Amino acid sequence: MQVFSAASLTDRDFEQILSFLRAGGVIGFPTDTAYGLGADPWNEAAVRQIFKIKGRSEDKPILLLIDSFEMLEQLAFIPKDLHELTDKFWPGPLTMILPAREATVLSSITGGSGTVGVRWPCAPFALRLVKALRKPITATSANRTGMGSAVTADEVRFQLNGRLDLLIDGGTLPARGGSTLLDLSVDPPVLLRQGPVSLAALQEAMNGRIRLSN
Numbered sequence: 001m002q003v004f005s006a007a008s009l010t011d012r013d014f015e016q017i018l019s020f021l022r023a024g025g026v027i028g029f030p031t032d033t034a035y036g037l038g039a040d041p042w043n044e045a046a047v048r049q050i051f052k053i054k055g056r057s058e059d060k061p062i063l064l065l066i067d068s069f070e071m072l073e074q075l076a077f078i079p080k081d082l083h084e085l086t087d088k089f090w091p092g093p094l095t096m097i098l099p100a101r102e103a104t105v106l107s108s109i110t111g112g113s114g115t116v117g118v119r120w121p122c123a124p125f126a127l128r129l130v131k132a133l134r135k136p137i138t139a140t141s142a143n144r145t146g147m148g149s150a151v152t153a154d155e156v157r158f159q160l161n162g163r164l165d166l167l168i169d170g171g172t173l174p175a176r177g178g179s180t181l182l183d184l185s186v187d188p189p190v191l192l193r194q195g196p197v198s199l200a201a202l203q204e205a206m207n208g209r210i211r212l213s214n
Contacts (some may be wrong), residue, residue, distance in 0.1 A: 001161055003153065006125045007032060018132055019091060020166055026050055028142040028156045029104050029115040030170025032093040032123045033179050033196065034149035035156050036139035037164075040042070047108045050138060053163045056145045062109050063095050063117035064136040065126055071136055075105055075116055081206065088205050091122035093179040093196040109138075115185045125170055149176045182210070 004013050017027060024046040026039045037053060038047035041064055052059050066072050071087075076098035085096065100109075100116040110116055119139070121127060130137055141149045142156045142164070150156040153169035180195035182202065188209040191199055202210050 001157060001164055001167055003157075003167045003169055005167050009168070010017050014132070016149045017129075017166065017168070019113070021129075021133065021137070024049075025165060026032055026053060026155075026162050026165040028150075028160065029129065030123060030168060030173055031126050031139050031179075032119075032121045032125055032173075033175035033177070034151050034173055035125075035142040035153070035170075035190075038129065038137045040133070041106065041109055041136050043088060043096060044106060044108060047106060047138065050140060051108075054140070054143065054145050058108060059111045061111035061117060062138050062140045063115055063119060064109065065121050065130055066136050067120060067130040069128055070120060071130075072120075074101065075102055075118060075136065079187075081184060081189065081209075084144045084205055085182070085184075085202070086120070088201075089197050090120040091113075091127070093119070093121075093126070093175065095119040095179045095181050097181070099185050099187050106188070115183075117181070118122040119179060123170075125168060149178055151176050183213075 026034050026049050029038050037050050058153050058192050095117045097115050097117050105116050142149050146158045151173040175196050180197035181193035183190040183192050190211045190213050192213050
């Protein structure tokens with residue numbers, strides 16, 4: 001596994017990482033919460049490689065990172081409540097489940113659900129990647145299925161060494177449990193996973209309309 005340090009990344013290093021992604025490679029990289037697996041979401045072979053790396057069932061969806069509302073509109077239909085949330089919590093560790101534009105988004109990304117999870121991160125390296133690629137990037141957690149999310153590069157290496165070719169070390173990350181996960185494809189919205197963005201903050205933004213998942 002080749003490892004780059006995010007803190008000392010040269011322009012040449014970054015171009016090597018971009019070339020690897022454009023060629024259909026999968027990388028481990030730091031996000032707002034734990035480490036993620038990054039690949040081109042329009043490349044079917046790259047997406048399927050993520051499932052192999054994780055040992056994960058292909059009916060499980062994969063979330064995407066974006067850096068603009070124009071990019072979001074390529075992926076999903078926008079519900080009326082969205083901007084009440086994005087104005088307060090994006091960029092940041094809130095992933096929203098939205099109705100997918102299925103003509104655009106691979107079924108391997110949605111897991112056949114008809115929805116797509118999307119987040120606008122504030123993590124500098126993640127944002128730099130999305131901006132340079134000019135397209136979304138996958139960010140499902142960089143761990144083996146059934147094991148805990150990785151918050152250090154050493155934990156990624158322990159779980160995925162021999163399965164992952166390239167890793168960007170961004171130091172120790174803040175949230176092993178991942179981002180807050182809110183389903184806006186249903187009305188009222190359902191909080192699927194609590195995380196750095198609290199239920200109380202979401203309820204305040206949505207006038208108490210958030211339901212907890214069963």
